[in-house]
Amino acid sequence: MTNAVYTMTVRALSGVVSERAAETMLRAVLREQNLVAETVTAQEMQQVISGPLLSRLETVMPATRARKELLSLAGQLEAKYPKAPTLFTAHVPHASxxxxxxxxxxxxxxxxxxxxxxxxxxxxxxxxxxxxxxxxxxxxxxxxxxxxxxxxxxxxxxxxxxxxxxxxxxxxxxxxxxxxxxxxxxxxxxxxxxxxxxxxxxxxxxxxxxxxxxxxxxxxxxxxxxxxxxxxxxxxxxx
The missing domain is CATH 3.30.450.30 (Dynein light chain 2a, cytoplasmic)
Structure with missing residues (x-):
């Protein structure tokens, strides 16, 4: 059975892409990181969101929108799990x-x-x-x-x-x-x-x-x- 961190993440991601696509995408990136839906922690999920999940989402939508959507998702996760802060920076320049x-x-x-x-x-x-x-x-x-x-x-x-x-x-x-x-x-x-x-x-x-x-x-x-x-x-x- 999937845990609360996974369930929260896939539900939020379903607001960006279809529910089926969200499930498929998230399970794929977890598998690439040797993580599973049943035991993934909030800290591990923050790493997934700001890294491989962002990269995967950028292949199906503009990079700016993908980052914006996942920044919001990371913020929701941080609000529920304060010990797992977002790995996105507060100020994201177009270029540095x-x-x-x-x-x-x-x-x-x-x-x-x-x-x-x-x-x-x-x-x-x-x-x-x-x-x-x-x-x-x-x-x-x-x-x-x-x-x-x-x-x-x-x-x-x-x-x-x-x-x-x-x-x-x-x-x-x-x-x-x-x-x-x-x-x-x-x-x-x-x-x-x-x-x-x-x-x-x-x-x-x-x-x-x-x-x-x-x-x-x-x-x-x-x-x-x-x-x-x-x-x-x-x-x-x-x-």
Missing amino acids: WDEAGGTTIWNDLLLSADDFEFEDPEYGGSLEGRSYDLSTALDQDALIQLLGRLSGVQGVMVCRASGEVLRSRSVKDPAGLGSVVAASAMLFQRRSLRLLSADLGGQTVCMCPLGGYCVAVVANSQANVGRLLVELQQLRVAA
């Missing part, structure tokens, strides 16, 4: 470019495999992905805008695996960060990785290889890095 602080000197970074947190390449493989043709400026810009809407993101860069910068937004030193991407290419190949992230103190840089390209995202300390990694994990190269 203006939040960028000081300049990071990427060329001075001496990164090795020990500096990174590696994501399991098999994790989340069932998530429905977005496809981009990164050989075109149009899709490069579309991807940058998508990632730029995430709270805490300070910069996004699209480059070739060689480190050649193709497009960037509010990355203070794109050439320097490109060299970090190039140096990391061997790590991706050697360990068959799909994602990696490095904590640089006040900032986190996340990288995702996409065929012959790579996307790098710079986020501040307030960013939900888990949410960001979920978003990156869904990206695919258009055939």
Whole structure:
């Protein structure tokens, strides 16, 4: 039998999509997170709502509306379970470019495999992905805008695996960060990785290889890095 947290969530979600779709969608994302409807806690559900459920809902409606609907749902859950606060931030900018602080000197970074947190390449493989043709400026810009809407993101860069910068937004030193991407290419190949992230103190840089390209995202300390990694994990190269 499903518990009260699950029942409350699926009922609220039924006001956004059909009851059947709500049930199917919620059970799917719980399964992806190794959770079940009978035992999921309010804290776990808040993580699901702000991460994989948001990503799934954005595939069937505009991202702005999806976020608004789930922000309301997370607030209802928080009201009933105060010890499980929403993981959405109170202020959600359209893009966070203006939040960028000081300049990071990427060329001075001496990164090795020990500096990174590696994501399991098999994790989340069932998530429905977005496809981009990164050989075109149009899709490069579309991807940058998508990632730029995430709270805490300070910069996004699209480059070739060689480190050649193709497009960037509010990355203070794109050439320097490109060299970090190039140096990391061997790590991706050697360990068959799909994602990696490095904590640089006040900032986190996340990288995702996409065929012959790579996307790098710079986020501040307030960013939900888990949410960001979920978003990156869904990206695919258009055939």
